[in-house]
Amino acid sequence: MSAKAAVVVFPGSNCDQDNVRSWKAVTGLTADLVWHKETSLPNYDLVIVPGGFSFGDYLRCGAIARFSPIMGEIVRLAKRGNLILGICNGFQILTEAGLLPGALNRNKNLLYLCLDVHLRVENDRTAFTGDYRRGQVLKIPISHGEGGYSLKASELKALNDSDRVVFRYCAPDGTVSPEDAPNGSQDNVAGIVNGRGNVLGMMPHPERLAEEDLGGTDGRALFTSILQTLKGGL
Amino acid sequence: MTDSPKPWLEHNLAESEYELILGLMGRVPNYLELALFGVMWSEHCGYKNSKAQLRKLPTQGPQVLQGPGENAGVVYLGDGLAAAFKMESHNHPSAIEPYQGAATGVGGIIRDIFAMGARPIASLNSLRFGDPADNRVKRLLGGVVAGIGGYGNCMGIPTVGGDVYFHPSYRGNPLVNAMCLGLMKADKIYRGQAAGVGNSVMLVGARTGRDGIKGASFASEELSDQDRDKRPNVQVGDPFMEKLLMEATLEILEKNLVVGLQDLGAAGLTSSGAEMAGRAGSGLYMDLDLVPLREEGLLDWEIMLSESQERMLLVVEPAKAEAIQAVFDKWDLLAVPIGKVTDDGLFTLRRGDRVLAAVPAAYLTDKVPVYERPFSEPAYHRAAQGADLSPAREYGDWSDLLCRLLASPNLCSRKWVYEQYDHMVGLNTVVRPGGDAALLRLPGSRRGLALSSDCNARYVYLDPRLGAAIAVAEAALNVAVVGAKPLALTNCLNFGNPENPEIYWQFVKATDGLAEAAKALGTPVTGGNVSFYNEYDGKAIFPTPTIGMIGVIEDISFRLTHHFKRPGHLIVLVGQTKEELGASEVHHLLTGRDEGPVPSLDLETAARLNDFLVEAAAKSYLASAHDLAEGGLAVALAECCFTLGLGASLTVESPVSTAALLFGESQSRVLISLAPENLEAVLASLNQSRLSHGLVGRVTEGPDLAVTHGRQRLKVDLRFLLKAWSEALPRAAAL
Numbered sequence: 025m026s027a028k029a030a031v032v033v034f035p036g037s038n039c040d041q042d043n044v045r046s047w048k049a050v051t052g053l054t055a056d057l058v059w060h061k062e063t064s065l066p067n068y069d070l071v072i073v074p075g076g077f078s079f080g081d082y083l084r085c086g087a088i089a090r091f092s093p094i095m096g097e098i099v100r101l102a103k104r105g106n107l108i109l110g111i112c113n114g115f116q117i118l119t120e121a122g123l124l125p126g127a128l129n130r131n132k133n134l135l136y137l138c139l140d141v142h143l144r145v146e147n148d149r150t151a152f153t154g155d156y157r158r159g160q161v162l163k164i165p166i167s168h169g170e171g172g173y174s175l176k177a178s179e180l181k182a183l184n185d186s187d188r189v190v191f192r193y194c195a196p197d198g199t200v201s202p203e204d205a206p207n208g209s210q211d212n213v214a215g216i217v218n219g220r221g222n223v224l225g226m227m228p229h230p231e232r233l234a235e236e237d238l239g240g241t242d243g244r245a246l247f248t249s250i251l252q253t254l255k256g257g258l
Numbered sequence: 259m260t261d262s263p264k265p266w267l268e269h270n271l272a273e274s275e276y277e278l279i280l281g282l283m284g285r286v287p288n289y290l291e292l293a294l295f296g297v298m299w300s301e302h303c304g305y306k307n308s309k310a311q312l313r314k315l316p317t318q319g320p321q322v323l324q325g326p327g328e329n330a331g332v333v334y335l336g337d338g339l340a341a342a343f344k345m346e347s348h349n350h351p352s353a354i355e356p357y358q359g360a361a362t363g364v365g366g367i368i369r370d371i372f373a374m375g376a377r378p379i380a381s382l383n384s385l386r387f388g389d390p391a392d393n394r395v396k397r398l399l400g401g402v403v404a405g406i407g408g409y410g411n412c413m414g415i416p417t418v419g420g421d422v423y424f425h426p427s428y429r430g431n432p433l434v435n436a437m438c439l440g441l442m443k444a445d446k447i448y449r450g451q452a453a454g455v456g457n458s459v460m461l462v463g464a465r466t467g468r469d470g471i472k473g474a475s476f477a478s479e480e481l482s483d484q485d486r487d488k489r490p491n492v493q494v495g496d497p498f499m500e501k502l503l504m505e506a507t508l509e510i511l512e513k514n515l516v517v518g519l520q521d522l523g524a525a526g527l528t529s530s531g532a533e534m535a536g537r538a539g540s541g542l543y544m545d546l547d548l549v550p551l552r553e554e555g556l557l558d559w560e561i562m563l564s565e566s567q568e569r570m571l572l573v574v575e576p577a578k579a580e581a582i583q584a585v586f587d588k589w590d591l592l593a594v595p596i597g598k599v600t601d602d603g604l605f606t607l608r609r610g611d612r613v614l615a616a617v618p619a620a621y622l623t624d625k626v627p628v629y630e631r632p633f634s635e636p637a638y639h640r641a642a643q644g645a646d647l648s649p650a651r652e653y654g655d656w657s658d659l660l661c662r663l664l665a666s667p668n669l670c671s672r673k674w675v676y677e678q679y680d681h682m683v684g685l686n687t688v689v690r691p692g693g694d695a696a697l698l699r700l701p702g703s704r705r706g707l708a709l710s711s712d713c714n715a716r717y718v719y720l721d722p723r724l725g726a727a728i729a730v731a732e733a734a735l736n737v738a739v740v741g742a743k744p745l746a747l748t749n750c751l752n753f754g755n756p757e758n759p760e761i762y763w764q765f766v767k768a769t770d771g772l773a774e775a776a777k778a779l780g781t782p783v784t785g786g787n788v789s790f791y792n793e794y795d796g797k798a799i800f801p802t803p804t805i806g807m808i809g810v811i812e813d814i815s816f817r818l819t820h821h822f823k824r825p826g827h828l829i830v831l832v833g834q835t836k837e838e839l840g841a842s843e844v845h846h847l848l849t850g851r852d853e854g855p856v857p858s859l860d861l862e863t864a865a866r867l868n869d870f871l872v873e874a875a876a877k878s879y880l881a882s883a884h885d886l887a888e889g890g891l892a893v894a895l896a897e898c899c900f901t902l903g904l905g906a907s908l909t910v911e912s913p914v915s916t917a918a919l920l921f922g923e924s925q926s927r928v929l930i931s932l933a934p935e936n937l938e939a940v941l942a943s944l945n946q947s948r949l950s951h952g953l954v955g956r957v958t959e960g961p962d963l964a965v966t967h968g969r970q971r972l973k974v975d976l977r978f979l980l981k982a983w984s985e986a987l988p989r990a991a992a993l
Contacts, residue, residue, distance in 0.1 A: 038414020080412065
């Protein structure tokens, strides 16, 4: 199986190049930048919807991006079972597009926040997390103004019951309490997968800590996990 | 309107300047022409009060590819790579409308960088506010920080550093100095020149509206309480539009489609058009009927003076206009030919065939009168030298004093500020904000670029010449202390009204000091900005010549960071501690006064210290290095301990008072820690560099910080200090 990766570029994306760079640094493979006005993503096994401010995000983050021509194709690939990874603004866009449940609200202190947070790996059996261990604590940065995950209580319970919360904000020792989610995420949710397990959305930026020079490598295993999945076939 | 008996008044010109214009033109200029002179001859665009002094600054060096006079300076970094960088003020707009004022300050400096053909990779901000206990100041602080973040975060340009100080002199007139740096191939520098007769002049990006009209003139007046009605002078930023404009512009430059380009900043179409024609020695005409407008009915002078953001002026060969159009179409941006380059030397404005204004471009750009203003030493200056510095010496409870200092607005943690800035996007930030300088990796090698901004304005107020020299030395040391060799600097010279001889005295002396230090440290000035008239209700700010310094480290693996790494490491204090408590943060904390002699500075020692640090870093001798600045040794020690929660135990022998030892601000001092096995090599290197030093203690497991000086002792739990240091700014900023 091949591992052909695309990174979608909306006009206000600004982590598109970063994802290409880290994907390459970790896997040795190239990823193609694909303009949001494209309508097909032929033969891509992985599509990364990167961080940034897709259309300025003056309205709700991602609310306009979901209408970009490329989104129809992303929805089609998601239904087909290809891997879709949405990071930060990408996560927001995937929720707006209905590929993932819930919404991302303004951070609880109403400020934009860029800092390292700790994440507990809740599920190491997804297509994206095989190289992590359940319970492992990661240090990965967030950088957003609207990252407070919100979902109706009954749906959140269903999400938890089906093991679809993949990452949770936690303390350095792995314990979880509300103050560990600087954005005010409900139930400390930092990343989730869809029911089929092929679409992951997360607010933290694994691509930012994938090289030792930048102060940490806890993001690497996300990319190696994806590569393992793709090599093993979907 | 030309019938007005004093037509110069409406354009902020002096009567003598009006007469000069009459002489140059040989006729009476019409309203629009006079408006062009009004903005181009304003201090903001024409530097008429500063030019004579700026000539003193060293601008040359083998590393300098482009000195002052262009959109930004450019220096060579090695490996075919160059950096364009510059700092600019947006003080008055931020005083009126902090969010938009700061945001558009960031936007403006970013455009200056990509106008040179460089991709911006980092921003810094140097901010000054009044006392944060004041609600008005809290609103300014919150708004400015949010505005900087709002613009820079959306652009995807990391804000990696800067500095923030508080002092009542900035209460009504905060300072917002934005710096940006971009990378380019050294052989692909673009300049703002309208060359090639017959070439097309294209306006690209946003439409032109009424926002920011006469912003340049507004920047050249003092503020007062009557200024709420100046909100229309403040531009409104659209970072998403700027992101599109940046990508489209860099794409057409990459494709070699452009002859010259310039961003539209202060004085909008007027300055960009006149300056591009002026630099090329050509002429240029614009047809105002062709300018895309945001609303109908803009008057001629409004179009010419609008400072609507996110616009650029391009000069292109007609054959390439179509290819440019295609790129801008892709980004859904306007790109409209509005004129042509001519050979008549005139800056001509038309509507169709009707000529509205025709002024020789050189009159606007090169004939600006240069004033050597009279200056005199202010009375405060001599009076403030003598000061009773006993409050600090007699304090006694050193632990308490350290805690109070660490919780004071000027010394507490800046985390609340820099966490609101995306400082990591771009994947180049190797050393994040919070240390002495930010460090970014460079593509294609192991090299890195260090950036820092600094200015202790209290020093400058009390001794402009020495204070400005210290600002340069401090910024250079910040860069050297991460292991990078200081390379060049930009500046932003913020002062009060230059027509006041005492303010002008500050300016003359400060530029003297800046020039001396830049020469001595081998860091030429590649550009910058002058901001006068920083006054509120007749009271001037502290003179604040902000320095933005960059430096290069050969291999980022050898970078130094400020924090202690391991218990058992030895601590060496480099540099000489003198009985220098004057002008200090501790004296201000205890007395509320700004007084006393400024610490002395020996530039030759400063240069040797920089060299020592760069060499010691390259040899991996050191575990950490942190420079001693405001708050002195004790504050620096606490900062070294905080990051990893380690402690330190020191015994220092020194003839100075305990207060001066702990909190004095003697210059050119660095605290280093090292593994015991490296001690011999480090001491040898220090001796060879002729730097005073003392082995003063060692890093411990914590949690205490302990310093013994004779019979005096400071001993305090660092967890207690950390809490005070961390919580102070968020608490101060909360409304």
